[in-house]
Amino acid sequence: MILPxxxxxxxxxxxxxxxxxxxSVPQVTGKDVLIKVMAxxxxxxxxxxxxHGRIGQRKVQYPHVQGHECAGVVVAVGSQVNRFKIGDRVAIEPGVACQACEWCKKGRYNLCPDVQFLSTPPVKGAFVQYLKHTEDYLFPIPDNVSYENATLAEPLSVGIHAVRRGRLQPGTSVLISGMGPVGLMTIIAAKSFGAKEIIVTDMEPLRLEAAKRLGATRTINVKDEYMDATISELTAQSGVDMVVETSGNVSALQSSVELTKRGGSIVVVGFPAKEEVPLNVTLMLQKEIDLYSVYRYTNTYPLAIQLLESMGSQVAxxxxxxxxxxxxxEAMEQALTNRAESLKVMVYPN
Ligand SMILES: [Zn+2]
Ligand SMILES: [Zn+2]
Structure with missing residues (x-):
């Protein structure tokens, strides 16, 4: 293959x-694979x-390259690559961990202090035509999953990790607050783990409609409907087995304590708008609620790709x-400003 x-x-x-x-297009050696980035x-x-140029203490070092939800086709391989060949279609798991530290050895490689995560400063990201990535964090995608759908393996991974962390049981009820892409993908994860009731909240009708298509059993527009009363009614006054908070909205997180059943769990995914959020710990103790936090994900890509395949064109x-x-x-401005009409904005580098 002739590369530019x-x-x-x-x-x-x-x-x-x-x-x-x-x-210059990067050269690949060793276990590195060169991917033509398609979406x-x-x-x-x-x-x-x-x-904003930063998230918490993490600051952008300019010039920076963004993008980490990506998929493409293999166009060159290093001499030690043995799982991929030219022409293979792949989804790219963006975080490359050291595989040697305490957390990597425990399998919690999302917590690796030396992880190199595409687009997280100072590591550069995937808004490039050709990307170099180690084969250990590449996953084959089936022919019937488009490149753009395959990029959703990244936000879906967060949803899978969330329901795994919260130990979602078949037949239970889940409330997912916030129907951004991660919230929407969490519906797919919750459904695949056997959730019976999937109640979701947002303020944008477009997002709630998408949620319905992906498998939400009840949508609540918190602008028009009093959420606490509805959930109480839907769960025979006992609350939901699990809340997954993806919106980052402070009051959504605070009210999740009220809305969770005794012995249930709260899984916090969305970064809150301010660092400290007061929670009703007394009520949490009385209900013995498990509180989980979620940071990225581990070992989710094969399942995510399988679920995306099973969803077919619905997910697109x-x-x-x-x-x-x-x-x-324009793509960045659209993603930044048009919350009412825009869900996932996709960029095609090639
Ligand atoms: Zn490590
Ligand atoms: Zn992401």
């Missing part, structure tokens, strides 16, 4: 300013870094906007 020498790279030059530059989803974290309906890499500035 140069490729396009979308650089975040400063706050809210992206521009496309030419750069990259814009994540909430990309939007946050774009608009959450991809609302499509841009070429040349229009990346």
């Amino acid at each position: 020498d140069q490729m396009k790279v979308a650089y975040l030059q400063r706050l809210s300013e992206v521009s496309v530059k030419q750069e 990259v989803g814009i994540c909430g974290s990309d939007v946050h870094y774009y608009a 309906s959450i991809i609302t906007d499509k841009y070429s890499i040349d229009d990346i500035d």
Whole structure:
């Protein structure tokens, strides 16, 4: 295969300013694979870094390259690569862990202090035409899963990790608050783990409609409906077995203590708008509620890809906007500003 020498790279030059530059296509050696990037989803974290330049203590070092929800096709392999060959279609797990530290050895490699996660500063991301990645974090995708759908393996992984952490049991009820892409993907995860009732909340009708299509059994628009009363009614006054909070909304997190059944669990996925959130710990103790936090995911990609395959074209309906890499500035603005009409914004570097 003949590869070009140069490729396009979308650089975040400063706050809210992206521009496309030419750069050399990377060379691959050892266990590295060169992937022609076919689709990259814009994540909430990309939007946050774009608009604010930081998440908590983590600051962007300009120029930066964003994007970590990506899939593509193998175009070159290093000499020690043995699981992939040229032409293979792959989903890319963005976080490459050291595989040697205490957390990696325990299987909790999402907590690896040395993890190199695409687009998390200072590591550069996937808004490039060709990306180098180790074969250990690549996963084959079946022919009937499109590249753009395969990028959803990343947010779906967060949903899978959330329901695993909270030990979701078949036949139980789950409340998922916030129907951004992670919340929507958590519906698919909860359904696959056997949840019977999947109640979801948001304020945007577009998002609630998407939730219905993906398997939510009841949607609540918190702008028009009093959530506590509805949930109490739906669960015969006992509350839900599990709350998965994906919105980052402070009052959604606080009210989850009320809405969870005795002995149930709360899984916190969304980063709250402010660092400290007061919770009713007394009530948590009296109900012996398990509180879990979720940071990214571990060992989720094969299941995520399998679930995306089983969802077929249904899942594609959450991809609302499509841009070429040349229009990346418009793509970022769309993801940042158009919450009512936009769900997942997709960028196609090639
Ligand atoms: Zn993401
Ligand atoms: Zn490690």
